Amino acid sequence: MQDDDRGKDAPPANPAEGVSYVMPVLNERRYLQRAVASVLAQRFDGPTEVVLALGPSTDGTNELAHQLAAAESRIVLVHNAAADIPAGLNLAIRASSKPIIVRVDAHSELDPDYTSRALAALQATGAANVGGIMHAQGRTPFQRAVARAYNSPIGLGGGAYHGGTRAGEAESAYLGVMHRAVIEEVGLFDESIRRGEDWELNLRIRKAGYRVWFDPELSVTYWPRESWVRLARQFIATGTWRGELIRRYGRSNSLRFFAPPALVIVTVLGIVLGILQLSGVVTGWWSLALSLLYVPLLAYVVLVIAVALGRGGGSGIRDKLWTLAVLPTMHLAWGAGLLIGLTHGAEETVDTSRLGTRNTPLP
DSSP, X not given: OOSSOOOOOOOOOXXXXXXXXXXXXXXXXXXXXXXXHHHHTOOOOSOEEEEEEEXXXXXXHHHHHXXXXXXXXXXXXXXXXXXXXXXXXXXXXXXXXXXEEEEOOTTEEEOTTHHHHHHHHHHHHOOSEEEEEEEEXXXXXXXXXXXXXXXXXXXXXXXXXXXXXXXXXXXXXXXXXXXXXXXXXXXXXXXXXXXXXXXXXXXXXXXXXXXXXXXXXXXXXXXXXXXXHHHHHHHHHHHHHHHHHHHHHOOOOOGGGGHHHHHHHHHHHHHHHHHHHHTTSSOHHHHHHHGGGHHHHHHHHHHHHHHHHSSSSOOSHHHXXXXXXXXXXXXXXXXXXXXXXHHHOOTTOOOGGGSSOOOOOOO
């Protein structure tokens, strides 16, 4: 397959034939009901079904899913013993029946016109997959700080689905509204990839000659992780798998991917240099010259403070203090993960932030 000819149109998207929403679920009792409700409330006239791939949850998620399915005939349940997201997605896709597949995350809520808008974009562009904006929101000071980082170019590097404004061809798509025929043609999700599976699938879609499309009018609300530990675990796993994808495919990558690992390296070197200076091992002109290493670190600290004190996100002091902690956590965790993935591969790395969620109600 070649990726230098992306002019092939996907089959026409016919709303009358309906759509299948697929959602892998693991320990999501706090979010599942709202996520499913946003799907069922779509302003879309065609037939629909919602397929939930249930992992081995420990927080009552599966019991809730069975309650929802008992009350709504459009909900279909499948068992995902592997728990991994790509395996769950493939199980849900195989259990579904409609020609358009809409991927949904249990931490997300769809805008009411999401489906209709996405099908219109598929029809107008001939694309095989279309995605839009991931608009992060938070309910607590910590979650609002994470959402602020997600929505900021400083937080996640300014990818299109974090704040793009121009529609056009894209490298990947957030979640994605996809033609079943195309994703079956390219082989569904690669179950050996536990994070970044959407990027890899879209790579194969583009290699097959189809287009992936970004439409900023598509909006999905995303609720980030609720604790510092879970956030760090998530970003370490995500960074590690990005490193693995670079190892596997070696394709051109934006410099923004390498800023976090560079920050990790400079931070470690700065700590070592500080210890050597304080212990008297490095002195004199050498000490003065090597102290230039602190300049990028100081610049980074100033940048983080400026973002925390600036406009956007929550205005409370707790929101700002959490922003001071969240930004370095995301950058250093992701950067450390990328270095691990590049040097050792991802191997059996999983996102442990999805495990052992407490069963507490949302406000």
